Amino acid sequence: MRSENLNANYDNEKTEDVLKKADVLGLSKEDLIDMYKTMIQIRLFEEMADKLYALGKVHGTMHLSAGQEGVAVGTGTVMQKVDYLLNHHRGHGHFIASGADVNKMMAEFLGKETGYCKGRGGSMHIADVEANNLGANGIVGGGIHLAAGVGLAIKMMKEPRVVLVIFGDGAANQGILHESFNMSAIWDLPVVYLCENNHYGMSADVTRVSSKVPFKGRAEAHGIPGYFIDGNDVLAVHETMKEAVEHARSGKGPVFVETETYRYFGHSKSDRNLYRTKEEIQAWKEKDPIGRFETLLIEAKVLNDKAIKEIYQEMSQVIDEAVAFAENSPEPDPSEVTEWVYA
Amino acid sequence: MPEITYREAIKNAMVEEMRRDERVFLIGEDIGTYGGAFGVSAGMLEEFGPERIVETPISEDAIIGAAAGAAMVGMRPIAEMMFMDFILLALEPLVNQAAKARYMFGGKATVPMVVRMPGGSGTGAAAQHSQSLETILMHIPGIKVVAPSTPYDAKGLLVSSIRDANPICFVEHKLLYKTKGEVPDEEYSIPLGVADIKREGTDITVVASGIMVHKSLEAAETLAEEGISVEVVDPRTLRPLDVDTISKSVKKTGRLLVVHEAVKTAGWAGEVMASVSETPAWDYLDAPMRRLAGKDVPIPYNRELELAAVPQVEDIVEEIRAIVQYRY
Known part of the structure; x- marks a missing residue:
């Protein structure tokens, strides 16, 4: 068969003993609430981005990650400050989950001087090099070769860091993945490849454009351990990423994690969703990573309706403040357009 | 040394x-x-x-x-x-x-x-x-x-x-x-973006880089015997380009030939000439600026064809003669 059904394991759907699982993972109740909060923050950020675009306040394009919060937060809670991040174009969620300042993100989104890149990069190029965030990337798979070099540098400097490179199912069909897999495998580089398989590369159904899915077999062909997991289960992502990052950090070489997930918004602002049905989108919303986690947390009595309401209020305020910060920030000065081409 | x-x-x-x-x-x-x-x-x-x-x-x-x-x-x-x-x-x-x-x-x-x-x-x-x-x-x-x-x-x-x-x-x-x-034994460095005048002359400026510097110097030697004084400027760094040194040289000689091995169409000779034309050197030109570059072909295998595809010393000599003899 050319491609197996893309269907990650949803067995842990009914984990009534979420607390026991969290305990094994070393996550306290507070950690779980923080994870939930971050997921809400991402969702609200993306919804606000969409709204700002509809209001005509955004000059450029955007790629929203609503629906993929499980991957972002499950991963972000595993990574350490010393670790490097190479993100993809649909990267808002990963930045927020890695502790980025939403004010600076929103300001960059609106092209302001106070943004992470002083309005030079926009949504697709948010970076914070000092915080080891080496940027989102406008090229599909554009971080994959860089990751081999960052991994090589980590190895040369003999530091206990890893580099996390995140890309989508579309990038998995770029030839550079093979070169990078091979290089990081022969040199045992501390590279964690995270493929966020959300079923579509723009409009291309992953099963139509890929010789075989899931992609983990491609990693395994290079001797790289591969995982294929349910990306809408934040605790499963956390658990797997923890194992993967430990593998890379311990000097055992690269590792590949593929998470199955789904994006609710279109690819970018030009998308009219002609390639998928409303029913399909709805079916995925029923497997929503936030909804599922929320249910578990309510059942485990970690959260109740009141607490959830408060979290939404708190996170809405954070996003509203980010918008206010961005809107009140100065535009870049056109006389500085040629600065920073060279160091 | x-x-x-x-x-x-x-x-x-x-x-x-x-x-x-x-x-x-x-x-x-x-x-x-x-x-x-x-x-x-x-x-x-x-x-x-x-x-x-x-x-x-x-x-x-x-x-x-x-x-x-x-x-x-x-x-x-x-x-x-x-x-x-x-x-x-x-x-x-x-x-x-x-x-x-x-x-x-x-x-x-x-x-x-x-x-x-x-x-x-x-x-x-x-x-x-x-x-x-x-x-x-x-x-x-x-x-x-x-x-x-x-x-x-x-x-x-x-x-x-x-x-x-x-x-x-x-x-x-x-x-x-x-x-x-x-090459001296002791440590030294050459700043990027600074051209070097490889031979001083008064009749024409030849801007060339890489191997074309040597071919241009050889051509200059031949032409010296004919009384043509060639200045050879080697940009050394192509970007950023030292337009200042080049334009000063052109202002002095009143003529410019750019030689490169890269093919002519959209080659960097065009950039040098356009840059010079934007400087006061333009007013001092006694002949049209010219470029001698690789022919617009992929490099062929055969020895004679390969030589024919890129500028040789004789080509540079001829081109310089033509420019120096040019009368408006």
Whole structure:
């Protein structure tokens, strides 16, 4: 068969003993609430981005990650400050989950001087090099070769860091993945490849454009351990990423994690969703990573309706403040357009 | 001063910089035991070991990407493309990533890397191993393009390139590897972006780089016997281009010929001429500016055809004569 059904394991759907699982993972109740909060923050950020675009306040394009919060937060809670991040174009969620300042993100989104890149990069190029965030990337798979070099540098400097490179199912069909897999495998580089398989590369159904899915077999062909997991289960992502990052950090070489997930918004602002049905989108919303986690947390009595309401209020305020910060920030000065081409 | 080859000068620059700065390393194909396809890195593996002489699979895209990634987090890689032609396999990381990271991220990233690449024809290696692609690289803001013509320049410019904080394309001409020249034992560097007048003259300015500097100097020697005084200016760095030195020379001589091996159409001669035309030197021109460049063909295999495809000394001599004899 050319491609197996893309269907990650949803067995842990009914984990009534979420607390026991969290305990094994070393996550306290507070950690779980923080994870939930971050997921809400991402969702609200993306919804606000969409709204700002509809209001005509955004000059450029955007790629929203609503629906993929499980991957972002499950991963972000595993990574350490010393670790490097190479993100993809649909990267808002990963930045927020890695502790980025939403004010600076929103300001960059609106092209302001106070943004992470002083309005030079926009949504697709948010970076914070000092915080080891080496940027989102406008090229599909554009971080994959860089990751081999960052991994090589980590190895040369003999530091206990890893580099996390995140890309989508579309990038998995770029030839550079093979070169990078091979290089990081022969040199045992501390590279964690995270493929966020959300079923579509723009409009291309992953099963139509890929010789075989899931992609983990491609990693395994290079001797790289591969995982294929349910990306809408934040605790499963956390658990797997923890194992993967430990593998890379311990000097055992690269590792590949593929998470199955789904994006609710279109690819970018030009998308009219002609390639998928409303029913399909709805079916995925029923497997929503936030909804599922929320249910578990309510059942485990970690959260109740009141607490959830408060979290939404708190996170809405954070996003509203980010918008206010961005809107009140100065535009870049056109006389500085040629600065920073060279160091 | 001791005489060494262009090849040795490049190697010495790398070796000395690697001894000085442990962040510097060499990455590329067959650069270890083999010593590199042109023998430039011969012996370096013995001194620095496989940790710093990083031999790669044949993966140009990943080599340049890895160099860029390592540079972004504080290393100073020197990547060797076995042939300049192969950089075409790696333009994505070079142009989209390395060249743009600093600007795109609001000035917060630096990508200090050097890509060494042997270009040019003359070895019978035909169309895919003989190109001069410097114009393509010059077109990208964020990249600097360096093209030394002598051992002295090669060493001094490579030292500066390795110490520079930007992505540098360092174009070596493969016919120059065996050429010799004086290079001091003591440490020195040559600033990027500064042209060098290789021969002073009064009748015409010839701007040439790489191997064309030597051909132009030979032509100048011939023409001197005819009473034509040729000034040869070697930009040494093609981007940033030292327009000031070139235009001053043109102002003095009143004539300009640009010679390069790269094909004529959209070649960098056009950039030199356009830049000169924007300076006061324009008013001093006694003849139309001209360019002598590679013919608009892929480099052919046959020896005679190969010679015919790129400017030779006789072509330069004829072209200079025609310009000097031109009357408005």
